[in-house]
Amino acid sequence: MITGTEPLVRHDFRLVPAASVLWLGALLGLLWSWWVALAFGVAGVLVAVVLLVRLRPSRSRWWSGALALLVAGLVLAGPLGFRLSRAEHDPLLDLAGRGAGATLRVLVTDRPRPVRSAGYADQQAGPRSVVVTAEVLHAESHGQAVPSAGRVVLLAPFGTWSGALPGQEVTASGELAPPRDADLTVAAVYVRGPPVAATGAPWWQRGAESMRDALRQACVAVLPEEQAGLVPGLVVGDTSGLSERLDREFTDAGLTHLMAVSGSNVAIVCGAVLLLLRLLRAGPRLSAGLAGVALTGFVVLSGGEPSVLRAGVMGGIALLALALGRQRSVVPALAAAVCVLVAWDPAMAVSFGFVLSVIATAGLVLLAPRWAEVLQRRGMPPGFAEGLAVPAAAFVVTAPVVAGMAGQLSVVSVAANILVAPVVAPATVFGVFATVVAAIWPAGGELAVRLAGPEAGWLIVVARRASEVPGAVLAWPAGWWGGLLALVVAVAVVLALRRRRLRVLLALVLAGLLLVVVPGKVVTPGWPPPGWAVVACDVGQGDSLVLSTGEAGRAVVVDTGPEPGPVDRCLDRLGVERVPLVVLSHLHADHIGGLDSVFEGRSVGGIAVGPGRQPDWAWRQAVQVAARHGVPLLELELGRRLEWPSLNLEVLGPRYVSPEEEDNDDGTQINNGSVVLRARTTAGTVLLTGDVELAAQADLLAAGADLHAEILKVPHHGSRFSLPQFLAAVSARLALVSVGPGNRYGHPNRTTLDTLTADGALITRTDTDGDTAVIPDQAGPAVVRRGK
Numbered sequence: 031m032i033t034g035t036e037p038l039v040r041h042d043f044r045l046v047p048a049a050s051v052l053w054l055g056a057l058l059g060l061l062w063s064w065w066v067a068l069a070f071g072v073a074g075v076l077v078a079v080v081l082l083v084r085l086r087p088s089r090s091r092w093w094s095g096a097l098a099l100l101v102a103g104l105v106l107a108g109p110l111g112f113r114l115s116r117a118e119h120d121p122l123l124d125l126a127g128r129g130a131g132a133t134l135r136v137l138v139t140d141r142p143r144p145v146r147s148a149g150y151a152d153q154q155a156g157p158r159s160v161v162v163t164a165e166v167l168h169a170e171s172h173g174q175a176v177p178s179a180g181r182v183v184l185l186a187p188f189g190t191w192s193g194a195l196p197g198q199e200v201t202a203s204g205e206l207a208p209p210r211d212a213d214l215t216v217a218a219v220y221v222r223g224p225p226v227a228a229t230g231a232p233w234w235q236r237g238a239e240s241m242r243d244a245l246r247q248a249c250v251a252v253l254p255e256e257q258a259g260l261v262p263g264l265v266v267g268d269t270s271g272l273s274e275r276l277d278r279e280f281t282d283a284g285l286t287h288l289m290a291v292s293g294s295n296v297a298i299v300c301g302a303v304l305l306l307l308r309l310l311r312a313g314p315r316l317s318a319g320l321a322g323v324a325l326t327g328f329v330v331l332s333g334g335e336p337s338v339l340r341a342g343v344m345g346g347i348a349l350l351a352l353a354l355g356r357q358r359s360v361v362p363a364l365a366a367a368v369c370v371l372v373a374w375d376p377a378m379a380v381s382f383g384f385v386l387s388v389i390a391t392a393g394l395v396l397l398a399p400r401w402a403e404v405l406q407r408r409g410m411p412p413g414f415a416e417g418l419a420v421p422a423a424a425f426v427v428t429a430p431v432v433a434g435m436a437g438q439l440s441v442v443s444v445a446a447n448i449l450v451a452p453v454v455a456p457a458t459v460f461g462v463f464a465t466v467v468a469a470i471w472p473a474g475g476e477l478a479v480r481l482a483g484p485e486a487g488w489l490i491v492v493a494r495r496a497s498e499v500p501g502a503v504l505a506w507p508a509g510w511w512g513g514l515l516a517l518v519v520a521v522a523v524v525l526a527l528r529r530r531r532l533r534v535l536l537a538l539v540l541a542g543l544l545l546v547v548v549p550g551k552v553v554t555p556g557w558p559p560p561g562w563a564v565v566a567c568d569v570g571q572g573d574s575l576v577l578s579t580g581e582a583g584r585a586v587v588v589d590t591g592p593e594p595g596p597v598d599r600c601l602d603r604l605g606v607e608r609v610p611l612v613v614l615s616h617l618h619a620d621h622i623g624g625l626d627s628v629f630e631g632r633s634v635g636g637i638a639v640g641p642g643r644q645p646d647w648a649w650r651q652a653v654q655v656a657a658r659h660g661v662p663l664l665e666l667e668l669g670r671r672l673e674w675p676s677l678n679l680e681v682l683g684p685r686y687v688s689p690e691e692e693d694n695d696d697g698t699q700i701n702n703g704s705v706v707l708r709a710r711t712t713a714g715t716v717l718l719t720g721d722v723e724l725a726a727q728a729d730l731l732a733a734g735a736d737l738h739a740e741i742l743k744v745p746h747h748g749s750r751f752s753l754p755q756f757l758a759a760v761s762a763r764l765a766l767v768s769v770g771p772g773n774r775y776g777h778p779n780r781t782t783l784d785t786l787t788a789d790g791a792l793i794t795r796t797d798t799d800g801d802t803a804v805i806p807d808q809a810g811p812a813v814v815r816r817g818k
Contacts, residue, residue: 041360041361041395041396042361042362043095043361043362043365044091044092044094044095044098044362045095045098045361045362045365045366045369046095046361046365047095047098047099048074048095048098048099048101048102048365048369049102049364049365049366049368049369049372051070051071051073051074051099051102051103051106052074052102052105052106052110052368052369052372052373053368053372053379054070054379055067055070055071055074055106055110056106056110056114056372056376056379057379057380058070059110059111059114059376060114060212060213060214060376060377060379060380061212061380063118064111064114064115064118067106067107067110067111067114068106068107068111070103070106071102071103071104071105071106071107071108071110071111072103072107073103074099074100074102074103074106074107075100075103075104075107076103077099077103078096078097078099078100078103079100081093081096081099082096082097082100098369102369105369105373109373110372110373110376113214113376114214114376116179116180117180117181117214117216120178120179120180120216121176121177121178122166122169122176122178122180122182122206122216122217123180123208123216123217125171125176125206125217126206126207126208126209126216126217126218127208128206129205129206129207130171130172130205130206131171131172131203131204131205131206132169132170132171132176132203132204132205132206132217132219133169133170133171133201133202133203134164134166134167134168134169134170134182134201134202134203134219135166135167135168135169135199135200135201136164136165136166136167136182136184136199136200136201136202137164137165137167137197137198137199138162138163138164138194138195138196138197138198138199138200139163139164139165139181139196140162140163140164140196141194141195141196142160142161142162142186142191142192142193142194143160143161143162144157144159144160144188144192144269144270145157145158145159145160145161145185145188146274146277147159148274148570148571148592148593148619148620148623149592149593149619149620149623150571150572150592150618150619150620151618151619151620151697151700152618152619152644152645152648152697152700153619154619154645154647154648155274155592155593155619155623156274157188157192157270158187158188159185159186159187159188160185160186160187160188160191160192160194161183161184161185162183162184162186162191162194163181163182163183163184163215164181164182164183164184164200165179165180165181165182166178166179166180166181166182166216167179167199171206178216180214180215180216180217181213181214181215181216181377182215182216182217182218182219183209183215183217183218183219184202184204184218184219184221185218185219185220185221186202186204186221186225187221187222187223187224190223190224190225191221191224191225192270194225194228195231195235195236195239196231196235197231197232197235198225198228198229198230198231199227199228199229200225200226200227200228200229201225201226201227201228202219202221202223202225202226203221203223203226204219204220204221204222204223205219205220206218206219207219207220211380212380213377213380213381214375214376214377215377234330235330238330238331238332240469241331241465241466241468241469242262242266242268242331242465244465244468244469244472244475245261245262245265245266245268245461245464245465245468245475245479246258246262246268246270246271247468247472248464248468248472248475248476248478248479249261249262249271249479250271251476251479252476252479252480252483253479253480253483253486254483254487255273256273256276256490257483257486257487257490258271259271259272259273259276260272260276260289260486260489260490261457261461261464261479261482261483261486262461263288263289264288264289264454264457264458264461264482264486264489265458265461265462265464265465266331266332266465267289267332269289272289273594274593275593275594275595275627276490276493277289278497278595279490279493279494279496279497279595280493280497281436281438281440282438282440282442282493282496282497282502282503283440283442283443283446283492283493283496283497283502284425284432284440284442284443284444284446284447284496285443285446285447285450285489285492285493285496287386287428288450288454288489296325296328296329296342298454298455298458298459299324299325299328299458299459299462300321300324300325300328301455302455302459303317303320303321303324304317304321307320307321325342328342328462329342331462331465343367343370343371360391360395361392361395361396364388364391364392364395368388371384382431382434382435385431386428386431386432389427389428389431390424390427390428392427393423393424393426393427393428394420394423394424397419397423397426397427398416398419398420398422398423398424399419401419401422401423402415402416402418402419402420403415405418405419418448420451421443421444421447421448421451422444424447425443425444425447426520426523427520429443429516429520430513430514430515430516430517430520431513433506433507433512433513433515433516434506434507434508434509434511434512434513434514434516435508435513436506436508437505437506437507437508437509437512438503438504438505438506439503439504439506439516440502440503440504441501441502441503441504442496442497442499442502445496446492446493446496449492449496450488450489450492453484453485453488453489454485454489456481456482456485457482457485457486457489460478460479460481460482460485461478461479461482463478464476464478464479464481464482498599498602556814557603557801557803557814557816558603558604558605558803559803559805559814560805561712561805561806562578562604562803562804562805562814563577563578563676563711563712563713563714563804563805563806563811564576564577564578564709564711564713564716564741564766564803564804565600565604565801565802565803565804566743566766566768566794566796566801566802567591567596567597567600567601567768567796567801568596568600568796568797568799568800568801568802568816568818569590569591569592569593569596569597569600569624569768569796570591570592570593570596570770570771571592571620571747571769571770571773571775571777572589572591572592572593572620572621572623572624572768572770573588573589573591573615573620573621573720573721573743573747573768574587574588574589574590574591574596574597574600574624574768575587575588575589575718575743575766575768576588576600576601576604576606577677577679577709577711577716578676578677578711578712579610579674579675579676579677580674580675580676580677580712581674581675581676582605583605583606583607583608584606584607584608584609584610584674585601585604585606585609586609586610586611586612586613586674586677586679587601587609587611587612587613587628588612588613588615588707588718589613589614589615589621589622589720590612590614590621590622590623590624590625590627590628591620591621591623591624592619592620592621592623592624593623593624594623594624594626594627595624595627596624597624597627597628598624598627598628598630600801601628601632602631603801603816606632607631607632607633608632608633608634608635609628609632609633609634609635610634610635610636610674611635611636611637611638611672612625612628612634612636612637612638613638613639613666613679613705613707614637614638614639614640614652614705615640615704615705615706615718615720615721616640616642616700616701616703616704616705616720616721617639617642617643617644617645617648617649617652617700618645618648618697618700618701618721619648621720621721622648622651622652625637625651625652625655626655629655629659634659634661635661636656636661636662636663636664637652637655637656637661637662637663637664638663638664638665638666638705639652639663639664639665639666639705640665640666640684640703640704640705641665641667641684641703642684642700642703644699644700644703645700666681666705667681668681668682668683668684668685669681676711676712677709677710677711678709678710679707679708679709680707680708680709680710681705681706681707682706682707682708682730682735682737683704683705683706683722683726683729683730683735684702684703684704684705684706684722684726684729685726685729685730685733686702686725686726686729698723698725700721701720701721701722701723701726701746702722702723702725702726702729703726704719704720704721704722704726705718705720706718706719706720706722706726706730708736708739711804712806713740713741713804713805713806713807713811713812714739714740714741714763714804714806714810714811715738715739715740715741716739716740716741716742716743716804717737717739717741717742717743717760717762718743719742719743719744719745720745720746721745721746721747722745722746723745723746723749723751723752724751724752724753727745727752727753727756728753728756730756731753731755731756731759737756737759737760738759738760738761739760739762740762740763740764740810740811741762741763741764741765741766741804741811742757742760742762742764742765742766742786742791743766743768744765744766744767744768744778744782744786746777747767747768747769747773747775747777747778748767748769748777748778748779748782748783748795749775749776749777749778749779749782750776750779750781750782752782752785754785757782757785757786757789758789761789761790762786762789762791763790763791763792763810763811764791764792764794764804764811764813765786765791765792765793765794766794766796766802766804767783767793767794767795767796768796769795769796769797770796770797771797771798772797773797778795792813794813794815798818799815799816799817799818800815800816800817800818801815801816802814802815802816803815803816
């Protein structure tokens with residue numbers, strides 16, 4: 031802890047030039063060409079030779095730094111440059127450019143990383159594929175051997191590849207494609223089948239996987255679903271059980287670093303070991319040795335991939351140096367780690383994770399103590415000063431990287447990190463303890479997991495509330511140029527804060543932005559509009575409509591969108607606290623995915639469905655949600671009427687539901703089984719059509735149903751499968767299209783929109799208008815758009 035009377039540590043920067051030359055040379059070599067790395071290496075050697083000639087070892091402390099620069103230049107111009115050249119001319123690159131097929135014998139080097147997909151139609155949301163990094167041992171294409179020893183990325187099915195472990199040799203066949211990243215990868219391989227002729231993983235990898243599995247099982251057994259998915263991510267970086275909603279909320283709140291194994295995880299684990307040993311009065315050397323054993327075990331437990339090794343080296347060096355009272359050794363140790371890691375794996379030079387690890391460690395060592403000292407001189411207590419300085423320094427140095435990587439900037443990151451700081455360490459310690467114990471004593475592991483549960487719950491609350499703050503995330507240019515722009519802004523702000531006049535100018539600029547931007551972009555005047563009757567919620571590529579019952583804080587919800595979160599936020603904005611009924615028009619993922627979030631902070635009377643029971647997983651999900659929350663699950667039969675003070679619902683369809691065995695793969699039969707409702711509201715009659723397509727629309731026309739309505743929820747997100755006669759029979763004055771931006775389905779279809787316009791309908795779209803409210807007006811239904 032820093033006090034106002036302790037002098038700041040003077041750091042040793044002699045190895046920084048060597049690390050910078052090696053890192054920058056590898057970076058430019060990967061982004062441009064291997065000869066750039068060679069040129070950097072030669073330049074480094076020449077500069078080092080000049081310095082060594084001019085400096086005397088006995089009289090200049092920088093002589094050792096010049097010697098390190100010479101070694102770095104030789105490595106860059108020699109073995110590292112050779113590796114870059116070999117990867118740049120690998121034969122698989124040419125085959126990947128032609129999209130050739132290949133059969134590869136590879137060595138798995140990383141744990142599979144799941145790729146999540148949003149739910150749509152009968153496809154459940156969740157991971158459907160994995161990304162596996164591997165080294166090529168043998169390659170064949172069209173029966174001919176390909177002399178390659180490069181690195182490849184396998185994009186493979188989740189079900190058969192998620193269990194692969196580092197150290198396994200497997201055979202994979204698939205189509206080659208050019209690599210997306212400049213990280214020594216020579217090809218991406220789209221694999222469709224399972225791994226073939228897989229060897230066993232090393233015993234330590236198998237043991238680590240069994241421990242991780244024991245942790246997952248203990249979490250599922252005793253924790254709520256979201257907490258059960260978060261704890262393994264906090265402890266060992268296992269995010270396979272993390273929901274897409276929670277992942278996005280942590281990103282928006284600037285807390286995503288907590289779900290990846292990083293230097294902070296390593297520091298917490300080793301710090302707990304060191305604290306225990308010091309309480310037992312162990313000496314510095316014994317403490318450092320046992321902490322090193324704990325560090326090694328944690329790295330193996332976390333998978334042993336290069337990213338974990340990077341975090342282990344960075345966090346371990348910083349922690350052990352500080353714990354042993356060698357604060358001046360942090361910077362040279364960090365620089366040495368950069369040299370070793372980049373020389374060992376040049377791809378780390380372009381890894382955003384590597385950049386974050388290095389600059390975060392440097393920021394905590396170089397900036398945080400100075401900022402804490404300044405705050406203490408201004409009267410802030412030491413503990414509070416450090417608690418504010420550490421996340422602030424981490425945010426300032428990492429914001430440019432995060433902005434370039436994610437294309438967005440979280441303005442609530444500092445506050446969110448301050449709020450969660452007290453619980454991160456105990457959650458990690460309890461989680462690691464649970465991982466070790468659960469493998470041999472499941473009941474003990476479950477007890478330890480229970481201790482980590484409240485901390486995980488607090489993390490979720492902070493991430494969720496922080497991500498809901500208006501303007502919490504600012505759009506930012508993505509990529510390296512976006513990162514450089516953010517770096518310029520960060521430097522300008524830091525420099526401005528150092529001078530009083532510039533601080534005043536900065537305060538005026540921020541005040542101006544608050545006065546101009548906040549009212550126009552953050553605070554939405556008049557939302558929700560008084561007397562709203564219907565709101566089409568912006569939930570992405572899916573449906574969710576809210577119908578006011580005429581009672582304050584009460585509304586019926588029809589469909590819940592593709593995922594939890596958006597419908598919850600829409601209901602919050604509308605002030606809905608009670609939902610007498612949730613109607614699921616049909617059981618496709620983009621209509622039921624957000625069902626659970628409707629119950630968050632609200633009382634719900636029941637869930638209503640139509641006669642369809644497909645797909646099976648969706649029906650089971652609806653049943654489970656109803657049972658978990660203790661609400662009835664009702665079936666809406668044809669002709670049923672439901673009434674509230676200002677809302678009447680009548681079930682018009684479906685007129686025909688195909689037997690389960692007739693369901694086809696494209697989901698058409700499930701769409702045609704959608705519940706069709708006529709709703710009488712204060713703004714006029716609304717026809718709610720779910721995703722009915724041609725056959726169901728023809729059935730409604732043939733049955734002579736009264737389809738006329740002032741307001742139409744356009745079927746199936748405005749797809750091309752709508753009969754002009756059906757749209758003409760409705761003759762709506764207002765057409766609501768619920769659709770996600772940039773969707774790959776071509777929704778809404780131009781022909782459908784033209785037909786609606788020709789029939790005299792005003793069209794609104796949630797992808798461009800955001801939440802859209804319909805209010806009563808003397809001339810008919812009127813529209814209020816919240817905007818994006």
